Amino acid sequence: MREKIVAGNWKMHKTLEESQALITEIRGIIRDELRGQTRVIVCPPFIALTAASRLLEGTDIGLGAQNCHFEDQGAYTGEISAPMVKSTGARYVIIGHSERRQFFGDTNEITARKAKNAIRHGLKVIFCVGETLQQREDKTYFKVVEAQLRDGLFDLDRKEFSQVVIAYEPVWAIGTGLTASPEQAQEMHAYIRKVVATHYTDEIAADTSILYGGSVKPDNAATLFGQEDIDGGLIGGAALKARDFVDIVKGMR
Ligand code: PEP
Secondary structure (H helix, E strand, O other): OOOOEEEEEOOOOOOHHHHHHHHHHHHHHHHHHOOOOOEEEEEOOHHHHHHHHHHHOOOOOEEEEOOOEOOOOOOOOOOOEHHHHHHOOOOEEEEOOHHHHHHOOOOHHHHHHHHHHHHHOOOEEEEEEOOOHHHHHOOOHHHHHHHHHHHHHOOOOHHHHOOEEEEEOOHHHOOOOOOOOHHHHHHHHHHHHHHHHHHOOHHHHHHOOEEEEOOOOHHHHHHHHOOOOOOEEEEOHHHHOHHHHHHHHHOOO
16 A cells, blocks of 8 residues: 655755754644654755654654755766765655756756666655646646656666655646645646556556645645555655644644
């Protein structure tokens, strides 16, 4: 059965001290209030991963990075590799976030190489797909997302693909306050599951967690998460406030 997951993407927010404080707060509220079946993951900036890993020891809260390079090492100034991420204690990595695609040149081909190498090193990949506003208006969004899946993931064999969580994040809904309606999100999630089933198997598709991301807040989480093919969320802005983040996790019930 597929896992229910809520992951927080902190983006380029929080210093080391601020990250430690936020992790400590999230950890405390979760310990006091949650007895859930939902896997909670936090993805702070690279500089906080090692400290976060220590703070999360003995908890069920997962830890992830927000990106990693496709090579293990080399002359790539400023980059962080999958083995480096793994060495911090993180077990997840976000690949293909729309901000990486938009501002850092992460093409489908690059995301494919990153995902493959991260999995080779034992990381689970939260792989982001999603269309721009223009593509939604042009009604090419199914084609766009299908190409992101095909070119980014479908070189993975079945075993490798079992390490992938997909996050559908319509670009027009990220950080804008605009949320896809539950029906729009469900329609795309069902489509993604169908595409995965066609390439792999029905069973693999049924076991794949597909998260929704894009202006998820405590007051809209439950309706979105209540959709049949929505298995949780990837949360940006609201993941920076412990109270909001945990309330969103509660929306999974
Ligand atoms: C994100 O960056 O993955 C995201 C979903 O951001 P927000 O929740 O702020 O829209």
